[in-house]
Structures are given as C-alpha cells and as structure tokens.
Amino acid sequence: MDLTINGARLNVEVLEPTNGDPDAPVLIAHHGGGGIGSLAEPKATFGPLHDRFRVIVFDSRGCGRSEGVGPYTHEQWAADVDGLRQWAGVEQIVVAGGSYGGFIALEYAVRYPEHVSAIILRDTSADGTNLELAFENARNQDRVEINWDHFNRYWGGQTRSDEELKSLWAELIPLYDYEYDEEKSTAAVEAGIYRHEAHNACFVDNFPTYDLKPDLPGIAVPTLVTVGRGDWVTPVSASETIARLIPDAKLVVFEKSGHSPQVEEREKFQQTLRDFLARAVPVAATV
Template sequence: MGSVFRREITVGYEDEGSGEPLVLVHGHPFNRSMWRPQTEYFSRAGRRVIAPDLRGYGDSTMPPGTTAAPGASATPDATPLATFARDLVDLLDHLGIERCALGGLSMGGQIVMECYRLFPERISALLLADTFAAAETPDGKTARYDMAERLLREGMADYAHEVLDKMVSPDTITARPDVAAHVLEMMATTPPEGAAAALRGRAERPDYTELLPRITVPTLIVVGTEDTYTPVSDALHLHERIPDSRLTIIEQAAHMPNLEQPHTFNAALHEFLNSLPKAAETTAASTSAATAPQG
C-alpha cells in the first residue's frame, strides 16, 4: 500500500507483486478494495498489480476547497473522466511504468476508454468489465445530477442499501453474504463529495463509440449475466466494434463479477494476459514494486 501527492491530491493505491504491470480502476461508488481478489491472485501469478483509489474515493482526496466544513452544504465541481485519466497517468509516471495492461469496471471502464483516447501509447492491453461506450442520454444526465444533489444532502447509506441488489445478484447476497457486506461497506463509506463530483463529470462524458474500432491493442470484455446497469447487450456492442476483442460472460453475477465469481473472472483474465504477444507487453517489467519510487 502506498500514497503519493500529485496535482493537489493525495492518491492511495495498492502496488503488489512484480512483473508486467496490470493497473485496475474501480467503479462508482467503490474503492480499490473491490479488486482485492485480483490483486492477490495476479500478484502471485507473476504480475505487478496496481489498484489506485480514484480522487474523492477511498484514501484519495479531493482538491482543496471541494469539501464542505461540518454542517455546511458542499457543491464540488464535476470531476471529468479526463481528470481521472490524467491522475492515473501521473501515478504511472510516479511508479516508473511506461506501458501497462489497463482494466476498469463500470465507470472505471469508461475511464479506461478515456485513457486510451488520451494516452494510447501508455497501454498494452485493455480489460473492459461491465461498462459501456455511449454518451449519457438527456434523461440520464438529469438523473446523475439529481443523484449528486441527493448524495450531498442525504449521504451514502440509504443509496447504498437501495442499489445493493443491482450491484450484486440476489444469489450472491444469499450465498456470499461476505461479498455483499463488502460491497455495501464500500458504497456506504464513499465520501459523498467525491461521488457527487464523479456523477456530474460522468453525466458530461464523451461518446466513445467511434473510438472502439480504432482500438488496436488486445481487449478483453467481461460482463455478468444478471447485470442490469450494463447488460450483456452493452458488452456485445463493445465486442462487435473493438477489433479482435474477446468476450467473457459470467453466470450468476450482476455488476461486479470480479467479486461475485472471482475464480471465473480471474481465469478469464489470466488466460487473456497470458495470450498477449510479447511485443505488446511493456518493457517496464523489470521495474518492480520494490524498486519503484514510493510516496
């Protein structure tokens, strides 16, 4: 675990293992602990795994002036996806990583697409999990802005309980209450200011549909069969438009298959990473967590 002060914020992150870098970007409203099964598995499987907290989530802070004093209302600016993307590249620079396999889930997947739009030379492969490429609809924009106001006004707890059975499947809630509890805790403890700023930024995100056919790195797309936020049809849309992409559909999982069915998720990602041509792998493999500068 480490932290670094970059561009007026402190970024918390995990940096485990050594070998080819794999960077994992969490979704909303979670934190880097959502990738714990992948961090543990792939760091033992010969990868260097970096999982950061996005600004305003987990241990990462917001810029000065975007949080409210106790008892006061907070109206933080939006956090555009491009800002998240630049934070990630700043972290890669800090860690001495020139290129990496980059993956994200939900909002994290859209941040990954934004990274590819802005910094394709830094990316050797993509993982897009339970995400979609289209810009927000007018109704969707209104809903995100309204939700941002609600979270600032009421906090995260009620929202977290309301959406739990969409984030993870009913089967998961029954059979794996530890996973459901972890997801609920992540949502309930996310700072409302960070979540609200991200919602506003995501409402104004670009349309990545035209980017998809221009993706030239190996890409794995993963989705849970019971995901209602980003259903299988969204994953098929990505798969049909990204050249030579792979698609894995995971049964008995909703929006978080990496936590609900970690063995299946890890197996698919492991096979994908092992299939990458060596020419696509970053030369930063020799830069291990032990030798990288630490914050």
C-alpha cells in the same frame, strides 16, 4: 502509501511481483463506483496476478481515502492513471477497470494509446445509453420496491451528503447480484467509503457527454470485455457494443453473475484473466 499525483494525495497500494522479475509488466486497475468505490475491489480482483505482474491499485481523487481535490472529470482521472504510470517508471501498462472504472480505463486507452499494452474491462459501457436500459430494468424487476425519488437523486448526482449517498446505495444494492444475499450486501454497504461530491460529479458533469464509441475502432491492443448475464445497470448489450467496435476484443459473458462476475464466478473470472494475459502480455515479452 500516499503519493502526490497531479497535485492530489492519492491512497495507493503496490503489489510487487512474487516471481522476483525486476522488469515485470505493470497493471494499473481503476475501481468502480465513482464516489462509492475504493481500491479494495480491484485489489481483490487483480491482486492474485502479482505472481507475475506489478499490480497497482488506488483510490481515485475524491474517492476512498484519497484527497478531495478537483476537478472530478474523466480527463483528470485518466491523467492520474498516467501519473501513476510515470511514477512506476514504465512506458506501457495493462489498464483495467470495472463499472465506472471501465469508463476511465477506456478513457485512458483513448487518450494515451502509446502507453497501453492491453485493456481489461468488466461490466461497463462506452457511452451513457446503459443508464436508459438500467432504468427500464429497474422498472421491470420485482426484487425490491423502488423509491423513485431516491433512485432519480442517486443517478442524477443530487446526493446531499456522504451519509445520504450511503443510504441511497443501500436501497440499490439488492439489484446488483445474480442471487441476492441480504447479509452479504449489508456487509458490503457498511464496508464502503462514501464521497458524495465525486459521485455527484460523475453523473452531473461527466455522464451526460460521455461517448467513446467513435474512438473505439482506433484501439489497437488486445482487449478483454467481461460482463455478467444478469447485470441490470451495464447490461450485456453495452459490452457487446464495446467488443464489436474494438478490433482485437474478446467478449466473455458470465452466465451466473450480475454486476460482479469477479466475485460471483471468481474461479472462472480469474482463469479468464490469466488466459487473456498469457496471450496479450506473454512472459517472453518481459524477459
């Protein structure tokens, strides 16, 4: 469905709870990828939880099939999450996000703490230092030969068209999986929706000043931090920092995954989600 949130038309999907609970807790999940992401990823990851949650996924402004209305800032993207919370008619939500979506989930938790009951993070970082590690990891890998002009243009937010963004992403995607599957990666590139303006804003306007580490000790809700052992772009050390700084955080490392344990170790990831949510948002609290 299309919803107008804070002046932008957003593409939104709502998975209603199959248990029929009219007061089911709400989980809002933000996709990763900036201008290369869409609701497809969080829908696949968190959709199975709609047996007892009302799961809301969406294309953020400037991404996927949502309207390209700025500003493309962390503040605005977090405000859009809160706009969806208000539309859903609830005071508190479980907020979730992976990769760049984890930046926005953390941003939301810091800016709207009274509206958060729990946080789920996947392969993300609390500041921009992960990109320094990613450059080092890219230099040290032997899976693919890096075109450094293209690499720097991608991460520097200098893409010039949606088509170029797709092309640059196709060069990078072999780095992301624990075990590279060329056919699967090619299909993923073709299935993507590319929005270079939002992508550029991520790395020109937002990333240089992104640092939530000083705010994390103030987060007072249960937090699940997940990461793949082989993640090259948001390495395990970035998740360890988050888990160390948030008082009630649980870190789970997926040993046979890269950047996407929700795909590469799906069964274990789903069970990890359910075990965490059984503690963080118990059924007794919703009836």
